[in-house]
Amino acid sequence: MNLFKIISDIEQIDPEISERYSFYSRRNLLKFGSNLVAAGIPAIVAGSLNKALAQSGAPSAAAVAVLQYALTLEYLEDEFYRMGLAAAGLVPASDRTVISQISKHEAAHVALLKGALGTAAAAKPTFKYPAGTFTSYPTFLATARALEDTGVAAYKGQAGELINDKPILTTALQIHSVEARHASEVRRILGLKGWVSDTAQTTFTQGGVALKTLPNTTGFSDDSFREAFDEPLTKAQVLAIAAPFLG
Amino acid sequence: MKNQQEEVSLGMLPGQLEPVRVGRRLFLRYAGAFAAGGAVLASCKNGEENPTTVMAPVDLGTGDVGILNYAYALEQLEAAFYTQVIATPYSGMTDAEKTLLTDIRNHEIIHREFFKAALGANAIAGLTPNFTAITFTDRASVLNTAKAFEDLGVSAYNGAGSLIKDVNYLALAGKIVSVEARHAAAIRDLLSPKSADFAGDDVVAPATGLDKASAPSVVLPIAQTFVKTQITATNLPK
Numbered sequence: 001m002n003l004f005k006i007i008s009d010i011e012q013i014d015p016e017i018s019e020r021y022s023f024y025s026r027r028n029l030l031k032f033g034s035n036l037v038a039a040g041i042p043a044i045v046a047g048s049l050n051k052a053l054a055q056s057g058a059p060s061a062a063a064v065a066v067l068q069y070a071l072t073l074e075y076l077e078d079e080f081y082r083m084g085l086a087a088a089g090l091v092p093a094s095d096r097t098v099i100s101q102i103s104k105h106e107a108a109h110v111a112l113l114k115g116a117l118g119t120a121a122a123a124k125p126t127f128k129y130p131a132g133t134f135t136s137y138p139t140f141l142a143t144a145r146a147l148e149d150t151g152v153a154a155y156k157g158q159a160g161e162l163i164n165d166k167p168i169l170t171t172a173l174q175i176h177s178v179e180a181r182h183a184s185e186v187r188r189i190l191g192l193k194g195w196v197s198d199t200a201q202t203t204f205t206q207g208g209v210a211l212k213t214l215p216n217t218t219g220f221s222d223d224s225f226r227e228a229f230d231e232p233l234t235k236a237q238v239l240a241i242a243a244p245f246l247g
Numbered sequence: 248m249k250n251q252q253e254e255v256s257l258g259m260l261p262g263q264l265e266p267v268r269v270g271r272r273l274f275l276r277y278a279g280a281f282a283a284g285g286a287v288l289a290s291c292k293n294g295e296e297n298p299t300t301v302m303a304p305v306d307l308g309t310g311d312v313g314i315l316n317y318a319y320a321l322e323q324l325e326a327a328f329y330t331q332v333i334a335t336p337y338s339g340m341t342d343a344e345k346t347l348l349t350d351i352r353n354h355e356i357i358h359r360e361f362f363k364a365a366l367g368a369n370a371i372a373g374l375t376p377n378f379t380a381i382t383f384t385d386r387a388s389v390l391n392t393a394k395a396f397e398d399l400g401v402s403a404y405n406g407a408g409s410l411i412k413d414v415n416y417l418a419l420a421g422k423i424v425s426v427e428a429r430h431a432a433a434i435r436d437l438l439s440p441k442s443a444d445f446a447g448d449d450v451v452a453p454a455t456g457l458d459k460a461s462a463p464s465v466v467l468p469i470a471q472t473f474v475k476t477q478i479t480a481t482n483l484p485k
Binding site: 015024041044089094095096097098100101102104105106107108109114152156160163166167169170171174175176177178179180182183184188189193194195206207208211214215216217220221224225227228230231232 | 428
């Protein structure tokens with residue numbers, strides 16, 4: 001299985017054939033709930049998500065596509081940190097608490113998304129890792145930074161797809177900010193700032209507002225304006241970044 | 248306030264233990280003003296301010312404008328806080344800490360000015376902060392307040408996303424919330440370096456790996472304790 005294929009499959013989903021997803025019918029919403037329970041999600045969480053879905057109707061095809069895409073990224077992050085923590089002598093004692101906390105969250109995200117997708121959940125792809133990923137700590141950390149910053153941008157890039165699926169939008173936002181916390185911490189361990197200044201960003205405009213002429217910002221560096229807004233990535237951009245990990 | 252030098256602090260930071268000392272007569276005057284004007288009562292630290300000043304309440308409005316004003320209010324609070332932090336650095340602030348906190352101050356000012364510009368004529372007025380519960384000379388007081396503000400901001404944006412109708416505004420909120428989350432992790436790392444606190448179990452549920460998402464009705468009462476201007480939000484989307 002390969003990430004590229006999964007994602008292109010998702011992109012080609014035809015809303016009219018959405019019935020193929022087991023949880024599309026209201027009848028199956030209960031099943032959706034039990035999948036969450038089976039996946040080890042606490043009953044209270046499963047219950048509230050199920051209730052929310054029951055109130056708002058079944059997820060749209062767009063939302064299902066986002067969940068599958070997110071699951072694939074979480075599979076990669078989860079496996080990456082598991083392998084890193086298992087590699088003898090890779091993660092120093094001083095950083096194990098941080099890496100373990102991140103790993104714990106990625107495992108929880110996989111379980112949550114698998115539970116939400118139920119039988120429609122894609123199986124974990126086989127990933128490959130560039131040479132040195134699990135033998136050089138600087139390489140491992142640099143990879144972690146790339147995965148976390150990309151994860152933040154990837155979730156952000158899908159928010160608009162979820163605007164009609166409120167409970168799933170909220171859940172995605174709750175994962176998104178956790179990935180941002182991870183990204184900030186990994187960057188700090190690397191000696192970088194916790195925020196991103198992408199020098200490719202040269203327009204300095206957000207939502208039609210020219211940032212550099214705003215009042216009270218005299219003397220602010222270009223970095224400040226870039227860092228203040230985290231930019232999204234499209235699926236195609238994320239794929240290009242994820243290419244080295246694709247089997 | 249001629250003879251009253253005691254500090255009055257009615258808006259307390261949750262968890263702060265600064266004693267509240269209010270004389271009975273003064274209390275009654277404040278209570279009367281509160282009942283009459285519904286105003287948020289603030290500190291009279293220097294004994295010269297007029298204790299009966301009643302500020303007009305600010306209403307956030309309806310629909311997406313209401314949500315943007317909600318974000319604008321929170322960014323005003325954060326920007327004012329970090330501006331003070333940099334203007335009067337706590338004792339022992341390292342160069343690295345000053346650089347980090349200056350970065351955050353700049354981001355929050357940009358966010359504040361961005362929302363004000365985006366809202367145009369719909370923008371609420373500038374809010375008057377009430378930072379009497381914060382000891383700006385003390386590192387722990389400043390950083391714990393920063394942590395509380397950043398975590399509050401993250402939970403507020405996460406909770407507000409589903410209330411936004413316009414996909415472009417949703418995208419902008421998404422661009423800002425992750426910056427707030429990056430701030431939160433960095434501040435938490437300053438307080439407890441290389442611990443699990445950057446994404447601690449107190450904010451990220453261990454079983455689901457989900458950050459908090461809070462409704463305006465949860466966030467605003469907390470924010471209000473740091474703002475003299477009364478904020479009303481009865482018309483926000485729910």
